[in-house]
Every structure is written in C-alpha cells, then in structure tokens.
Amino acid sequence: MSGATERLRAAGLHLPEPPRPLGRYVPAVAASGLLFLSGMLPLRDGEPLLTGRLGQELDPAAGREAARAAALNALAVADAGTGLDSVARVVRLAVHIACDPGFGDHAAVADGASEVFDTAFAPTRHSRLVFGSAALPAGMPVELEVVLEVGAATSPGQL
C-alpha cells in the first residue's frame, strides 16, 4: 500500500530505465533472502551523466548528484527484478568515490545516495561504507554497492 513505489511517487522521484550490464554479468542476483546488485553507476541511457574525480574536476555537490543518479538506477534494477515493493530495505550501501589522495569529504557525496534510499524505504535506514577509488569504470566519479533485503515486509533488522 504505502510501499517504496508510492513513496517515490509522492516525493516526485521517477525511476529511469534500468542500466544494461557493461560486460558478462547480470544486473542483480537473489540468494538467501538478499538481492545483490551489480555496481551502480551514474549512467543514463547507457552514457555517463558525468565523469571526473572528486577533489579535482568535481566538487562534493557534483559527486552528490552522481550518487543520487546511481541510487535511482539501483532502485530501477530492483524494480525490474523482484519488483520494488517486495524489497523491505537496503541492508548495505557502499559508496566508492573516484578521488584525489587529498579528498576527505566522503560523507557529503554518499548522502546523495542515502537520501534516495531514505525516501524509498523510510523510516528504515541502511548500513554504509565509503571508500576512495583510484579510478572507476569509464572515468565515472561514483559507483555503488547495494545489497537489499527481499521478501520480508517488515524487518526488525535495524540496530
């Protein structure tokens, strides 16, 4: 009833077409009640929305937009797979940020993805990790690891 699809609509968020794999893999695999997504990038219609590195060409606001776009792709993949309303929550989000060695403002970038998931799965929150990467595919600034819990309408999992 008031599932993720409804909450996204109420917030004015629209899911894009789910991204196609860039190689020999599938967008997501379900096992043991969890849905493991492939790396989610700021792609739209198969093209990078932006390229560059944090602490160099890109500032945290641009990185945040990239993280937001990748998170919407993650929801689109889940929706095309098990259906978004069968997803109970995001269990684990890891945000990889292409950045200079001097960059330290990881949380500001990662919050762009967390905000999207907060909207879809409110009020449950996810665990989160953030890392700096030497380089991500095709020069993109952000890549997300996302593990979702499926098939459980309510979960006592948050600590």
Add this chain to the structure above:
Amino acid sequence: MSGATERLRAAGLHLPEPPRPLGRYVPAVAASGLLFLSGMLPLRDGEPLLTGRLGQELDPAAGREAARAAALNALAVADAGTGLDSVARVVRLAVHIACDPGFGDHAAVADGASEVFDTAFAPTRHSRLVFGSAALPAGMPVELEVVLEVGAATSPGQL
C-alpha cells in the same frame, strides 16, 4: 559462558563507546542471519585517532594500531546491537588501507584487526580481503568492512 565478552576481558581488552554514524545511516543492519556493519574507522570519541597514508606518513606498525582500534569499534557496535555474545563469528573482514601506489605490505596492517577478532571469537577464523584506497573519510588510514554471523552458537562454517 565462555563467550566473546569473557574472552575479551580475559585478554585485557575493553570495548570503547560505539562510534556514531557520520551521515544518514545506521551503525549496523541485521538480515538473513548476518549482521552487516557500517564502515569501521579508527575513531575514538568521534575524533580520528590518527590520519595519514601507509607508505607515506605512516608505517605498517601505525596502520596496524589503526586497524586494531577500528576492530574494537566493530565489536562495540555489535555489542550495542545484538549483544556480542549472540555473535557466532566474523564471516568476512575487508580491510581498506589508504596508501601510496608503491605500498604492498597490506597483510601486516590487516593482521591488527584479525588479532582482535581472533581473541573475541577464537578459535574460529574469518575470511579476509585487503585493498588499497586512494583516500578514506577524513584522511583516516584504515576502514573495515565487517559481516558477522548472529544467532548461531556454533557454526560449521569454517573451511
């Protein structure tokens, strides 16, 4: 009885206050019998214990201390969540090390975290991965990914 809490006490190890999240996320989420922790950093009272990179300002001994502090934070988060004695073991530990391109002594740093988990969950051991990162949050040298098994007193999982 002779759970992790008891073993830590016997080894003279004290758990710190669990670290507070640095953004829009929670410290840990339980799903499918696993406890997924957020990225564990060498923080104490909300402040970095040390900053810098391996192969530059920091030597492996300093990195090892950072890994050890982050591992104690992980145990503190688990204890505040499900309670440490309901944790059967560490399933998976990934150690991300902020380092120069020339750094190669990852195992020496990572063993600092593994030793803490060995003490708590002896004699069961974890799987482990180690990576070099371009930069970690707030300039810290080490970040841990930790997945724990909960609710199973004994597990035949080790291979």
Add this chain to the structure above:
Amino acid sequence: MSGATERLRAAGLHLPEPPRPLGRYVPAVAASGLLFLSGMLPLRDGEPLLTGRLGQELDPAAGREAARAAALNALAVADAGTGLDSVARVVRLAVHIACDPGFGDHAAVADGASEVFDTAFAPTRHSRLVFGSAALPAGMPVELEVVLEVGAATSPGQL
C-alpha cells in the same frame, strides 16, 4: 552429473592448488547458505604470477589473464571447501584493479574472471562490480571478491 567440475574439464580448464592464506585468516567461510571467499589473487604456488598496474606496466590483456588466474584460484578454494559441485553459482563478483587514475577499461579486465565463472556455472550469471585500487597486496594487479551460493542445486536467483 553435468556439474561445474564436469564443465571445467570439458573446457580444458584445470584447477590449481588452492592458495594458502597470507595472514591470520581462512580461505573461505560459509554462513546463511553463502560461501564468502577471502581475497583471490593471481598467485600460483604462493608466488605472484605478475605484478604491476593497469594503465602503466600492464595492458588490459595482461590484466585479463591475472583475473582469470584469480578466478581459477577461487574455484579451487570452493572445491577444497564445500566441493565445487555443491556450489550453485557465483552470486557476487567484485574485481579490484590496481591502476593509474587515468585507467577506464575495467570491464575488459573483469571479463577474464567472468569467463571462467561462466564456464563453470553456465548458464547462470553473476552480479559484478569493478573498482580501481591504489595498490593491492604485494604489487599484484587484480584481487577478486567472490560470494557463492552453496547447497542449492537450482536457484531462481538471476534477474
């Protein structure tokens, strides 16, 4: 009958001796129906098959060979653990590539690992993520994260 072992033999692929851990950890841990492997490297008989970085000393073809060798090690670890024929599929593959900041051809390297898993577990495919690392253990160019599903002969998990 026509399990992974048989398919590898038919393709002329031979499993190496499983790699020994480089520190205080075990090669793999099973929990919740999943088998979590330690970081798989292009090691043979305890020695790196090659060292160097993509976009510097190594081209994508060399990286692809390294990924292939690491994937065969992953299958050898699974075989020594639960037995390869009890593995239903690779759930999740993450490929970490030691590379220069300018490197962008991650998919070409990662496909070297995916091809090995395609052969063993055809026709089911895995989810995949690829990251650029500042440096990997002992200067090696590739490290794999591998999560397998065990104990389920057939799985409807692919989306």
